[in-house]
Amino acid sequence: MSRPVQPGTLTSTLSRRLSVVVLAVLCGGTLAAQVDHTPEVSSAINWQTSTLEVTLTQRVDMTAGNAPARLHRAQQQIEREFGSVLFTSLLPLQIDSVRTVEDAVRDRPELAARIRELAEKAERQVPRPDLQMSQITRRHLVPIFPDLAELFIGHRIPFRMERVIEWIPTETFTGVVIHAADPLPHRGTGENVYLTPALLPEIFDTELRPVLEQDMLNPEAIRRWGVVAYTEDYDEDVWRNRIGANPLRLMAREAFGVVPTDIVIGREDANLLLSSSHNRELLREGRILVIVGPGQTTAR
16 A cells, blocks of 8 residues: 655745845845845645735844834834745645646746735734844734635636436535545555645546536635635534535545645535536535645645
8 A cells, every 4th residue: 555645835934045136036026125134934824724824033133223123124124025925935835736826927927926915915913022132023824815816717607517417316415525634545646645735626526527627616706715625623513604504425535636636526426416506506606625634734
């Protein structure tokens, strides 16, 4: 049996100097004044809260001014750097099974400036100096929906879903819960892998019939909350506003894609969804909860 592959990381904790020149070229920014120290950065994507968390720590220049003035200058430096740091932190984010944000920016360079603009939407927490007043730290929370997701929606009208012609006994569900917490066979590779969370995952059945592709979803649903929600918890009550009181509960059979972001479900389960116009609409609205394994909703 193949050893399960751990989920890919979004960005490792960064403890490095940012290249001002490279980021200025990539992000369309201007060169800032030279400083003694650029911020130390840590970032992580939290798929359960659909938030990018970015923390910057700036060393204080102890040679000039009084303590409040020094802290203020350090805080200003954090603010100047944040847009570029945000851009860099988002580059490895997985959009779907074949694209990251970096791939999308390479294809559409104009996205770089729009991604930097997301800094304006970030929730900035209170800056906190250390006891020695030698450095100051500020945490930023950047929501994935709607503004980041908006950049990668490629359709206005949802594409048609496949319909099951034969009569299938089904019922009216209020959502879908897919259990994918365990390592899954990665279709076509012979390996077992953990499902990789992504911005726009897709769902197929075991014959690779499309159940939900990204262009089948209502664009407003993508803006609102994405294709699926990811959680490590088995408490469905937290997600009632999305999956309702009577969701269809099913098991993922395989993971699929160059990067294993896509979910393969059983053909019978797919028929229960596709044979009903009501249930197809649930898919279009993204009323899907995916349960993943411990540690898989946070990528650093």
